[in-house]
Amino acid sequence: MVAITIKDVAALAGVSVATASRVLSGSPATSPEARASVVTAAAQLDYRPNAQARALRRTHTESIGLLVSDVRNPFFADLAHTVEQAALAAGYVTLLGNANERKEQQDRYLETLISRRVDGIVVAPLGDGSGSIRSLIKRRIPTVFVDRTVDGLDVPSVTTDSETGIRQAVAHLAAVGHTRIGYISGPQATSTGRDRFAAFTRAVADLGLSQDPELVYFGDFQAASGSLGVHALLELRRPPTALLAADSPMAVGAIAILHKRGLRIGRDIALIAFDDIEWFALLDPALSVISHSVEDMGRIAVKMLLEVIGGGSPESVVLPSELLIRESSSAPAPGAPISPEFV
Amino acid sequence: MVAITIKDVAALAGVSVATASRVLSGSPATSPEARASVVTAAAQLDYRPNAQARALRRTHTESIGLLVSDVRNPFFADLAHTVEQAALAAGYVTLLGNANERKEQQDRYLETLISRRVDGIVVAPLGDGSGSIRSLIKRRIPTVFVDRTVDGLDVPSVTTDSETGIRQAVAHLAAVGHTRIGYISGPQATSTGRDRFAAFTRAVADLGLSQDPELVYFGDFQAASGSLGVHALLELRRPPTALLAADSPMAVGAIAILHKRGLRIGRDIALIAFDDIEWFALLDPALSVISHSVEDMGRIAVKMLLEVIGGGSPESVVLPSELLIRESSSAPAPGAPISPEFV
DNA sequence: CGTTTCCATGGAAACGATTCCACGACCACA
DNA sequence: TGTGGTCGTGGAATCGTTTCCATGGAAACG
Numbered sequence: 001m002v003a004i005t006i007k008d009v010a011a012l013a014g015v016s017v018a019t020a021s022r023v024l025s026g027s028p029a030t031s032p033e034a035r036a037s038v039v040t041a042a043a044q045l046d047y048r049p050n051a052q053a054r055a056l057r058r059t060h061t062e063s064i065g066l067l068v069s070d071v072r073n074p075f076f077a078d079l080a081h082t083v084e085q086a087a088l089a090a091g092y093v094t095l096l097g098n099a100n101e102r103k104e105q106q107d108r109y110l111e112t113l114i115s116r117r118v119d120g121i122v123v124a125p126l127g128d129g130s131g132s133i134r135s136l137i138k139r140r141i142p143t144v145f146v147d148r149t150v151d152g153l154d155v156p157s158v159t160t161d162s163e164t165g166i167r168q169a170v171a172h173l174a175a176v177g178h179t180r181i182g183y184i185s186g187p188q189a190t191s192t193g194r195d196r197f198a199a200f201t202r203a204v205a206d207l208g209l210s211q212d213p214e215l216v217y218f219g220d221f222q223a224a225s226g227s228l229g230v231h232a233l234l235e236l237r238r239p240p241t242a243l244l245a246a247d248s249p250m251a252v253g254a255i256a257i258l259h260k261r262g263l264r265i266g267r268d269i270a271l272i273a274f275d276d277i278e279w280f281a282l283l284d285p286a287l288s289v290i291s292h293s294v295e296d297m298g299r300i301a302v303k304m305l306l307e308v309i310g311g312g313s314p315e316s317v318v319l320p321s322e323l324l325i326r327e328s329s330s331a332p333a334p335g336a337p338i339s340p341e342f343v
Numbered sequence: 344m345v346a347i348t349i350k351d352v353a354a355l356a357g358v359s360v361a362t363a364s365r366v367l368s369g370s371p372a373t374s375p376e377a378r379a380s381v382v383t384a385a386a387q388l389d390y391r392p393n394a395q396a397r398a399l400r401r402t403h404t405e406s407i408g409l410l411v412s413d414v415r416n417p418f419f420a421d422l423a424h425t426v427e428q429a430a431l432a433a434g435y436v437t438l439l440g441n442a443n444e445r446k447e448q449q450d451r452y453l454e455t456l457i458s459r460r461v462d463g464i465v466v467a468p469l470g471d472g473s474g475s476i477r478s479l480i481k482r483r484i485p486t487v488f489v490d491r492t493v494d495g496l497d498v499p500s501v502t503t504d505s506e507t508g509i510r511q512a513v514a515h516l517a518a519v520g521h522t523r524i525g526y527i528s529g530p531q532a533t534s535t536g537r538d539r540f541a542a543f544t545r546a547v548a549d550l551g552l553s554q555d556p557e558l559v560y561f562g563d564f565q566a567a568s569g570s571l572g573v574h575a576l577l578e579l580r581r582p583p584t585a586l587l588a589a590d591s592p593m594a595v596g597a598i599a600i601l602h603k604r605g606l607r608i609g610r611d612i613a614l615i616a617f618d619d620i621e622w623f624a625l626l627d628p629a630l631s632v633i634s635h636s637v638e639d640m641g642r643i644a645v646k647m648l649l650e651v652i653g654g655g656s657p658e659s660v661v662l663p664s665e666l667l668i669r670e671s672s673s674a675p676a677p678g679a680p681i682s683p684e685f686v
Numbered sequence: 687c688g689t690t691t692c693c694a695t696g697g698a699a700a701c702g703a704t705t706c707c708a709c710g711a712c713c714a715c716a
Numbered sequence: 717t718g719t720g721g722t723c724g725t726g727g728a729a730t731c732g733t734t735t736c737c738a739t740g741g742a743a744a745c746g
Contacts, residue, residue, distance in 0.1 A: 004482075005732055016696045021734060031694060046478055051458035052395040052404075053732035056701045063455075071427075071439075077420045084414075084441055088448070093455045096414075096439040098427055105431070112406075112436045115394035116459075135389055139345050223621070255625050278566070282598050284627040348702055359726045364704060374724060396702035399731045 004045050013041035024049065055117055064305060065113035067097045067106065067123040069148075069190075070222065073249050074277045075294060076124070079146070082298030083122060090306055092119070099126055101187075101221055107132040114141065120305045122146050127189050129153045142308040146301040149191045156308060158300045158317045162192065162274070163199040165290035165321030166244070169272045170203035172288075172323055173242045176331040178270060180210045182240030184229035184250050186221045193221070196246045196274065215240055219250050226253025234261070241332040242270035248277045251287070266328045276324060285327030292321040347388050356384035367392065398460055407648060408456035410440045410449065410466040412491075412533075413565065416592050417620045418637060419467070422489065425641030426465060433649055435462070442469055444530075444564060450475040457484060463648045465489050470532050472496045485651040489644040492534045499651060501643045501660045505535065505617070506542040508633035508664030509587070512615045513546035515631075515666055516585045519674040521613060523553045525583030527572035527593050529564045536564070539589045539617060558583055562593050569596025577604070584675040585613035591620045594630070609671045619667060628670030635664040 010020035015034055023030050023038040041047075055061045066083050068076040084094045095118060097109035103126055110132035113121055120142035125133055129150045136143050137153060145157035173181055183200050186193030197216070204211055217232050219225030226245055230253075233240055245251035251273030258265055265271050266285035273280065276291035296319055304314045353363035358377055366373050366381040367390075384390075398404045409426050411419040427437045438461060440452035446469055453475035456464055463485035468476055472493045479486050480496060488500035516524055526543050529536030540559070547554055560575050562568030569588055573596075576583055588594035594616030601608055608614050609628035616623065619634035643660055650657045 003732090006734095007732080017733080018696055018698090018735080019694080022695090025734075027735095029694060034694075046481060048454065048457050048478070050399070050460065050732050051455075052398045052460060053701090054734075055395045056393070056399060056703090056732080057734040058701090071414070071420050071423050072417070074415070074417070074420075077414050077417075080414050081441065081443070085443075088451070093440075093452070096441075097436075098424065098439075100424070100428075108431075109436070111391065112394075114391050117393065117395060135391070138389060139347075252622050252625065255622070259625060279595050279598070279622065282595065282602060283625065346702095349704095350702080360703085361705080361726055361728095362724080365725090368704075370705095372724060377724075393702050396731090397704075399702080399733090400704045401731090 004047050006047070006049070008045055009038060009041045009047050012045065013037040060119050061117055062091060063093045063095060063116075063118050064302075065095050065097065065109075065116075065118040065121040065123075067099055067109050067113070067121065069099050069101050069106075069124045069126055070249070071096075071098045073221070073247070075147075075248060075275045078294045079124075079298050082295050083146075083302055086299050086302035090302065092306075099124075101126065103127045103131065103189075110136060114139070120144070120309045122301050122305055124148050125150050125191075142305060144301050144305045144308060146297060147192060151191070156304050156314050156316050158297055158304060158319065159191075160292040160297070160321050161318045162196045162290075162321055163202075165274070165292070165323055166196055166199040167203045167206075168323035169244060169288075169290055169329075170200065170207060170209070172325060173244075173270060173272070173329060174207045174209055176270075176329070178209075178240075178242040178332050180212070180215060180238065180240045180242075182229075182233040182243045183216045184226055184233075184243065184245040184254060185216055185218045186246040186250075187218065190221070193246065200244065212238075219246070221247050221250060223249040223253035223256075226250030227257045228253075230254045230257040230261075240269075242329070243272070245271070245273045248273055248275040248280070251275075251280075255283070255287075266330050268333050270329045270332070272323075272329050274321075281326065283328070288326045288329035289324050290321050291324050292319055346393075347390050349390070349392070351388055352381060352384045352390050355388065356380040403462050403652075404460055405434060406436045406438055406459075406461050407645075408438050408440065408452075408459075408461040408464040408466075410442055410452050410456070410464065412442050412444050412449075412467045412469055413592070414439075414441045416564070416590070418490075418591060418618045421637045422467075422641050425638050426489075426645055429642050429645035433645065435649075442467075444469065446470045446474065453479060457482070463487070463652045465644050465648055467491050468493045468534075485648060487644050487648045487651060489640060490535060494534070499647050499657050499659050501640055501647060501662065502534075503635040503640070503664050504661045505539045505633075505664055506545075508617070508635070508666055509539055509542040510546045510549075511666035512587060512631075512633055512672075513543065513550060513552070515668060516587075516613060516615070516672060517550045517552055519613075519672070521552075521583075521585040521675050523555070523558060523581065523583045523585075525572075525576040525586045526559045527569055527576075527586065527588040527597060528559055528561050529589040529593075530561065533564070536589065543587065555581075562589070564590050564593060566592040566596035566599075569593030570600045571596075573597045573600040573604075583612075585672070586615070588614070588616045591616055591618040591623070594618075594623075598626070598630075609673050611676050613672045613675070615666075615672050617664075624669065626671070631669045631672035632667050633664050634667050635662055 006020050010017045020038050023035050087094045099106035106126050122144050124147045145155050149157045185197045217229035219229050263269050272288045274290045276289040280287040307314045349363050353360045363381050366378050430437045442449035449469050465487050467490045488498050492500045528540045560572035562572050606612050615631045617633045619632040623630040647657045
């Protein structure tokens with residue numbers, strides 16, 4: 001770790017640190033000679049300014065934080081990608097943190113991002129407004145919520161209107177003949193978990209389908225809980241003939257168990273997932289999904305964050321969702337409910 | 344953005360900054376009274392130390408950088424997850440950058456990480472040793488290469504022995520009767536791209552299979568090039584009866600096009616992918632893969648980086664790879680080579 | 687030619703933390 | 717009672733950079 005400072009550059013160039021600094025930060029008040037010698041000296045020494053020191057003096061760091069709830073969830077991996085690209089285009093570098101769907105880790109990363117004085121934070125929040133989320137707004141750190149929100153906090157957000165897509169999905173399943181639809185829910189500690197669950201409940205009630213509370217399994221948005229959910233739902237005395245999973249990792253977990261149990265998706269049991277993942281269309285049968293645009297979400301989130309950083313207070317945005325019917329959501333098997341030998 | 348400094352804490356607690364600093368950083372030389380008042384003052388003000396200022400004075404930042412080549416590649420998303428968890432367990436926070444398989448972006452992120460004075464960097468490098476990679480070793484910044492290496496640079500690395508797995512895959516395909524195997528290669532600008540291609544070439548030669556250079560398509564490790572590769576290979580006058588894709592995104596691209604063309608994987612054409620992704624086993628037919636442990640890779644990379652940071656110079660590690668035979672790699676269709684009506 | 691304006695420059699202060707050093711209080715021991 | 721050691725504390729230096737301010741020389745104006 002060899003440290004080269006602006007002092008070394010100034011000494012080699014034969015000017016003062018002040019002049020060197022001016023040249024390197026592109027101040028106009030410099031002579032051509034000074035400029036030339038400083039630039040060559042910096043190049044020769046392979047000088048990199050110390051961002052810490054610079055940030056200490058300036059007030060901004062040209063960096064933003066992005067805190068996602070689970071990098072392994074392809075939805076958030078894609079989100080990370082689009083946010084990063086949009087930020088880069090605006091001259092910001094993105095520091096990515098992964099809460100891993102755990103509140104302690106979310107707090108830990110928020111602390112780190114606050115400490116590192118990022119200019120703003122895009123976060124898919126977890127839990128209520130306690131812990132570090134509260135510090136964020138208390139200190140007026142520019143923040144934008146993405147995908148999820150937190151009740152009672154007045155923070156600009158870009159989210160998805162889950163209601164439409166879920167209603168379409170339930171209606172579609174009802175139309176092809178399902179009456180008992182199992183729902184693998186996200187955690188109620190997240191706004192998306194709550195909203196999607198509420199949308200499902202309303203849709204099922206409105207369409208006169210079974211409102212049996214046993215048909216709902218509460219997972220945690222990660223794959224393993226999707227598997228557990230399928231287990232639980234299929235053990236019911238009257239198991240569902242169709243399943244709706246509230247996100248893609250839980251859908252993956254569900255599919256794995258359905259395979260293991262020898263149930264054929266789209267024939268023995270219908271399945272629809274929230275979130276469209278590239279390869280869901282490659283499954284056989286191709287998975288019907290509720291789709292929403294992660295590109296728009298990431299792009300808009302960055303745009304809004306830059307507005308907040310610039311002192312504005314943008315309106316929250318709600319993006320649409322829609323059902324994409326593929327092959328996994330056909331009519332119930334003739335002998336439904338599923339006979340025990342399948343289970 | 345309200346800034347609360349240690350001065351405010353010291354003032355409220357009625358002690359000097361020096362004492363406040365000592366209390367907050369857990370120095371033993373403090374009185375119980377000072378400790379009490381400083382701690383309550385800090386809590387009351389919701390004080391967060393400025394990491395920049397701290398890092399300026401100390402020499403280390405308790406943070407490492409992780410630069411992956413593509414977050415959307417599940418292999419790297421998993422790697423990010425394991426590296427992050429391992430680092431967190433050791434008290435380090437991970438700043439994740441995404442090169443998006445592009446050298447300029449890699450350089451940009453390396454600059455940023457160097458400027459932010461991370462204590463060390465884990466990188467899946469791209470290209471030759473030019474650009475910012477060279478600065479890295481020139482300034483003796485603790486660095487560990489992961490998954491990939493750069494020729495001529497003496498940097499500890501943890502990589503996979505692709506040779507064994509690829510040889511097994513080719514041998515397996517030969518054993519079930521394939522003689523013309525198409526290979527969708529990674530870019531030759533990466534060590535994994537080169538190594539896997541070389542392993543394939545050797546295996547094909549050793550087993551007396553077709554060495555037709557037309558059977559190799561050079562992609563870029565991203566999904567779109569997998570699709571292009573399948574197109575190109577199937578347009579050949581004598582198309583292959585089996586395909587080997589050098590990573591999972593290209594395999595996904597390949598599968599999508601095979602579906603579109605109406606070719607049944609495992610019947611009309613065999614397919615094996617390098618990298619095992621959770622849901623590859625959920626495809627129908629389940630995908631045969633060359634598997635290697637991303638958990639081990641991430642964990643070992645962090646362990647090695649911490650050794651380098653501590654002044655050690657650990658030996659590079661090469662992890663094994665092995666073929667997992669599932670259903671996508673069966674014997675060639677009776678009428679092989681594939682008759683034109685399929686194409 | 688004298689005075690004002692302009693401009694490149696260097697010295698020094700500032701950013702917010704840590705840490706060295708000196709100081710005073712206290713206790714213990716001779 | 718005097719000396720030495722321990723211990724908590726505050727002042728000040730320090731990290732690397734930016735930026736304010738003063739300075740001095742050159743150019744421009746009357």
